[in-house]
Amino acid sequence: MSALPNHYETLREVFDYDRPTVDIGDVDAEVVDRAFAATTDEDALREAADKETLFVASAGLTGPPHVGTVAQMFAVKRLREAGFDTEFLLADYEKVAAGGRDLDVVRGLADDYRAFLDGIGYDGRVRTQYDATGVMQTAFRLAPHFDPDASIGVDAEPTAWVEALQAAYERDRDGPADEATTTDFGGDAASLLCLADFVHPTLADGYDQTVFVLGVDEHALVRANEHHLADAPVDAARLAELEAACRAGGGVWDAAVEEYADFLADLSRAWPSEGKRSTTRGC
Structure with missing residues (x-):
């Protein structure tokens, strides 16, 4: 079907994505080329074997997995077999918050996904959003830097493939029986949690980089998260550098302490002086 390769090529051209043509550890470049249509960072793939790397795939739990999810x-099964750390993320809370789905139904579907992954021989990590309280803490850390109303450029002229896919969804898709109305806030909360899902492994779990294995049409998700993180102070590499400097002591650590002292001094000067404080109090 020529429409799909043309769709991939259009996305690569419009958004300046690479076609991955590199080895990923022991996974040969020819296999990588067949498996992945595009990448936002070919260097991350090339360097995966030399860095602490986590490969993550995910599924929104709307029903049984479609062929793209399978x-x-x-893909993560093959990467796991090549010796990499992998995770399959079951996005259950996303469907509760943004889709109004019943939590018990979605949790049961997550169990079915776990059983299916086990059945195909995948032995990497599987997690849900429901159980990942640490990721929720990361979401709160990111909240001051998250603007749900931000305008993010991900639009492109629909290709023949997109038009055919949209027509099929409109014609044939019935929503889950438990799907209900939700609020704009529910959708915003789901987006913030998704952002935390992306950031948490490098921010809190010690990985140098996280590579998400997604359907190519989820590239808008990647671009949105990059936008939200542009000004967020969550440089995991810098945190790791400071930790190493602290343990080693010496001039690098002394300079970091001095830099932090200046930062605190600037904060103290920003605090309202006596007589100029706001009379508004929080709850």
């Missing part, structure tokens, strides 16, 4: 499952 392909992602087998």
